[in-house]
Amino acid sequence: MIALSLAEIADITGGRPHDIPDPSVQVTGPVVYDSREVAPGSLFAAFVGERVDGHDYAERAVSAGAVAVLATRPVGVPAVVVPDVVAALGALARAVVTRLGTDVVALTGSAGKTSTKDLIAQVLQHHAPTVWTPGNLNNEIGLPITTLRVTEETQHLVLEMGARGIGHIRYLTGLTPPRIGLVLNVGTAHIGEFGGREQIAQAKGELVEALPAEAEGGVAVLNADDLLVRGMAARTKARTVLFGEADDAEIRATEVRMTDSGQPSFTLHTPTGCSDVTLRLYGEHHVSNALAAAAVAHVLGMSAQEIATALSGAGTLSRWRMEVTERADGVTIVNDAYNANPESMRAALRALAAMGGAGRANGGRTWAVLGPMAELGDDALAEHDAVGRLVVRLNVSKLVAVGGREASWLQLGAYNEGSWGEESVLVSDAQAAVDLLRSELRPGDVVLVKASRSAGLERVAQALLDSTVEGEVADR
Numbered sequence: 001m002i003a004l005s006l007a008e009i010a011d012i013t014g015g016r017p018h019d020i021p022d023p024s025v026q027v028t029g030p031v032v033y034d035s036r037e038v039a040p041g042s043l044f045a046a047f048v049g050e051r052v053d054g055h056d057y058a059e060r061a062v063s064a065g066a067v068a069v070l071a072t073r074p075v076g077v078p079a080v081v082v083p084d085v086v087a088a089l090g091a092l093a094r095a096v097v098t099r100l101g102t103d104v105v106a107l108t109g110s111a112g113k114t115s116t117k118d119l120i121a122q123v124l125q126h127h128a129p130t131v132w133t134p135g136n137l138n139n140e141i142g143l144p145i146t147t148l149r150v151t152e153e154t155q156h157l158v159l160e161m162g163a164r165g166i167g168h169i170r171y172l173t174g175l176t177p178p179r180i181g182l183v184l185n186v187g188t189a190h191i192g193e194f195g196g197r198e199q200i201a202q203a204k205g206e207l208v209e210a211l212p213a214e215a216e217g218g219v220a221v222l223n224a225d226d227l228l229v230r231g232m233a234a235r236t237k238a239r240t241v242l243f244g245e246a247d248d249a250e251i252r253a254t255e256v257r258m259t260d261s262g263q264p265s266f267t268l269h270t271p272t273g274c275s276d277v278t279l280r281l282y283g284e285h286h287v288s289n290a291l292a293a294a295a296v297a298h299v300l301g302m303s304a305q306e307i308a309t310a311l312s313g314a315g316t317l318s319r320w321r322m323e324v325t326e327r328a329d330g331v332t333i334v335n336d337a338y339n340a341n342p343e344s345m346r347a348a349l350r351a352l353a354a355m356g357g358a359g360r361a362n363g364g365r366t367w368a369v370l371g372p373m374a375e376l377g378d379d380a381l382a383e384h385d386a387v388g389r390l391v392v393r394l395n396v397s398k399l400v401a402v403g404g405r406e407a408s409w410l411q412l413g414a415y416n417e418g419s420w421g422e423e424s425v426l427v428s429d430a431q432a433a434v435d436l437l438r439s440e441l442r443p444g445d446v447v448l449v450k451a452s453r454s455a456g457l458e459r460v461a462q463a464l465l466d467s468t469v470e471g472e473v474a475d476r
C-alpha cells in the first residue's frame, strides 16, 4: 500500500496509538488479517471471529514483520486502538483512494461477479496497471483490504461488491466511490434473505445511484438483456452504456457459437469496430460476462481489437469456477463447486451439455453431480425440481444428486421429467458420490460437480482427480 505513518493511520481512523515508540514509522506493506500472511511493513488487522481472536496473534504478526496492529484493545505490541476495526479499515480505504484520486470500477450482480471482475482485470491490465479484488473478497472487509493494495502507479481499481441486503452496496460505494459502475444481472441468489427479485434490484441498483453525473465522467454499464438491470438507468445521473444481445446495446456479440470443448466464440461489436473473440472460459454464460468486461474496457478507451485480444487470452483467476481438468484416462472433471444458485446451475448444465457433445459420438457420457442450492426460501422446492428437470431436457446422461432433502427434489424433478432407472440417482453424501463415480466413470465422460458453497462438493471433484493418481500407481 502507499506509505502511511502510524500517526496518519491513527488520525484517519480516529484511533489511539498504544505502545508506539515512534509514530512516524510507516506502514508500507499489505494490510492483512491472517498473521501467516504478514509481510515486512504490514499492518495487521485484529478481528474477533467466532473461533479465533486476532488479538491473540498480534505478537506473532509483529515478530513476522508487521509494523503495528489495528485492534480494539491494547495488545502489548505497537497498535492503533479503534472502536471498530471494520470501520477503521473502511476509513483507511476511503482516505487512500481520495488521496490518490484512484479511478474505481465497481461491479455487482447476482451471478458472475467474480468471473467478470477477473475478466475486466485481465483486459485492463493490457491497458494500464490495475489492482483488483482477489478471489471473492467483496464485502466490508475484503473491499478495503483490496483497496489498500493500490499504489501511486495504479490506474484502475476494479472492485467486486457483494450484497445480502439493502444498504450494503451503498456502504461499499461510500468507502470507494466508483466512477464506473457495472450491474450484471438480477437473479435469485440469496433471494431468501432479500425477500424477492425487486428487493434484489433495489439493493444492486444502489451502485448506479452512487455514480457521479455524466458531466463528471460517471458511467453506468448495464445489461440490456435484463429488464430489472436496464431499468436502473432511471436511477443514475451517470451516462448509461448497455451491453448484451438487445439491438440498442452499444456493446454486442453476434455469431455466438460454442466450440466442441464448450468454449464460446463470438464477434465483438463496440463503437470502435468489431473483432473476433474465442474465450478460454467454459459456458455460454461467459459471453454476457465478456461483453460486460468489454463495455468497461471500451469506456476506458480500449479499441474493439485490443479488447478482443485481451479477452481471448484471459483465463480463470479464481478457483472452483468451471475449473476444467482432463484426467490422464480421458475423463474430464468440471469443478464448479464454488457456489450455486438457479441461474448458475442452468448455465453450468448448458455448458456441460455443450462439452459432452463432442465426446458422445465416442460413447462418452455427461454426468451432473449436483448438491443443494442454499438460501432459496420458499422457492427451494420448485427451483430444485426445475434444475432436476433441466438435466433431463438438456439430455445430460446421468444425474447424481448428493445430500438430503434438496437432493431428493433434484432427483424427483429428473424422474418426473422422464429419466429412466439408473439415469438419476440419489446418494447420501460426498463420499458416496465419489465411490459411485470411481466405479462408473470411463474415458470420454465429462463430470460437472456443483452445489452451494456449504455443501463442500469441491471435495468430490478433488477426490475424482486424485483417483487417477491412485489408478496410475495401481496400473504399473
Ligand SMILES: Nc1ncnc2c1ncn2[C@@H]1O[C@H](COP(=O)(O)OP(=O)(O)OP(=O)(O)O)[C@@H](O)[C@H]1O
Pocket: 109, 110, 111, 112, 113, 114, 115, 116, 136, 138, 162, 189, 285, 286, 288, 289, 321, 322, 336, 338, 339, 340, 343, 344, 345, 347, 348
Ligand atoms: N452471467 C452468468 N449467469 C449465470 N451464471 C453465471 C454467470 N457467470 C458466472 N456464472 C456462474 O455462477 C457461479 C458463480 O460465479 P461467480 O463466482 O463469478 O459469481 P459471483 O457473482 O461472484 O458469486 P458470489 O455471489 O458468490 O460472489 C459459477 O458457478 C459460475 O459458473
Ligand SMILES: [Mg+2]
Pocket: 113, 114, 115, 135, 136, 138, 160
Ligand atoms: Mg464473487
